[in-house]
Amino acid sequence: MNVTGSNVARHLRIAAAERPDGLATKSPLSVRAPGEVRHEVRTFRELDQESDAAAGAFAQAGITAGTRALLAVRPGHDLIVGMFALLKLGAVPVAIDPGMGWRSFLDCVRRSRPTALVGVRTASLLSRLPFAAFGTLRTRVTVGGSAWRQTLAAVSATPRPLATVGPDTPAAVLFTSGSTGAPKGVCYTHGMFDAQIELVRRTYEIRPGETDMAMLPLFALFNPALGTTTVTPLLDPSRPLAADPAPLVAALIAEKVTCSFGSPAIWGKVADHCEARGLKLPDLRRLLIAGAPVSGELVAKLRVIAPHCETHTPYGATECLPVTTIAAAELLGEARQRALRGLGTCVGRPVSGVEIRVIRETDGPIATLAEATPCAPGEIGEIIATGPSVTREYDGLPEATRAAKIADGARVWHRMGDLGSLDAEGRLSFLGRRVEKVRTAAGDLPTESLEPAFRQHPQVFRCALIGLGEAPQQIPALVVEPRAGHFPEDEIARARFIAELRDIAETCPLADRVRHIVFQRALPVDVRHNAKIHRLQLAKEWTRRLAR
16 A cells, blocks of 8 residues: 555554554453453554544544644553544644643643543543633543444545645654653654654564553554554553553463563563562563663563563653663673663663764753763763654743753754763763752762662662752762562661661772661652652652751
8 A cells, every 4th residue: 555645644554554454452351360361452454444433533523633632541442543543633642641640730731732632531521620721622522432432433444534744743742751840741743753663663673463562551652553463551551560460461471472661660560470470471572671770680580581582771751762772681791780880871872863972061051062062981971862753842841942952953952861971882871860960069979870789789679869958068868669578677677788788889989978878668759650760859858857
């Protein structure tokens, strides 16, 4: 089938023509003991036809090219149908994480100013509450229920024409996780999505016919464009770490999943479940873990439970993904030893078409690349990136755009907000978020220069380096979240745990600068990955607690 143009939805049309009877989606319906999941399935032809039918219904409701539509649909087949239906119309889906909290959610809605809502019945009802954020809504389409099923059943044998768009036509607004500040809407165009799809396909050699189970809903949306089957995991996207690993593992095995994406937290839970029960994931061939640094211990576990799988840890952000990538084999070698010595976690080399640099830190905006000062190899500075999938602006936030973007002729560089260094071979080491570095009288301490050394303790689930007090006179402290069953309940246990941590971290010359080691049962983390620690929040809390 000859499908041309720039509309990113054309990839689904192509998949439907080339693999009409191939399975496109598998959505969980129920769980039988002991964790066996029953799925509802759709082919690529059915997915294309149903998204055509949905697009027709949306158009009748008043959604047209350029309409901003708040997409509030549960993960699974209906979310993919809704997304592609809106893209086919040339409308602009607005996707906001449901678990970020009501106040943050309303703020995101207010700033994105959607005029339509495509959502489940609960979302439609909530949107009628007297909140100013919903004041721009003029159209509501309810997804789910018998009326929706009737809409999807009204398929046509003739494919619906795709809206004519250009590479620079707005395609979607996707929000950042807000792990170190308020979530921001990132403006994607059809050309950026195209570039992202091609980057992922080429970098990880993804082939049509594979089966993917992404633990993050947004990362599953373009599986149809890659010609891969989407298995929706049985988890709540607002509370992913609360998921029962049994049905996740059962689905990975029963559906012969070959590829998956998830955070270190969720895959650590899956690995622990498999290890405790002697389970293997024999069909898994490719695993992408991102959202936070990945420990060598987790990578080693995964090599045992998924013996035929190659694990990759891509580095990037909502504003540009992927930027770099590294395979587990390299991560477990010299790179791990460098991390334990305080030189940062290696995140690999740039993917094809992406260029990265490390520049001297600057607090204010950098208007052009000529104003940035490059760092020497090995020197710690601020990471910036450019490439075809790098977004150019935040939605309705001109000041944030100026602070994060650097002009370079026709190109735009994105300031990642992270600290890092480049070695002589072009490998990037990640050293933590700029805003989270600890600023002491003796100099700055990036978080990832110290945390890996302490994370290697077998009873540490995760830990966070924080600064007590005000910069630049902060006192370094480490907050440790022990693994389940290992929290030190008395002074003797705490003293023993701290001594073990001090001993094991001797590999890092900077470890003795940590003045306090304290314990907390659960560290605050982001909703999306359940892995990005809210260190600034921790610093405020422990500054108050230790002052008392």
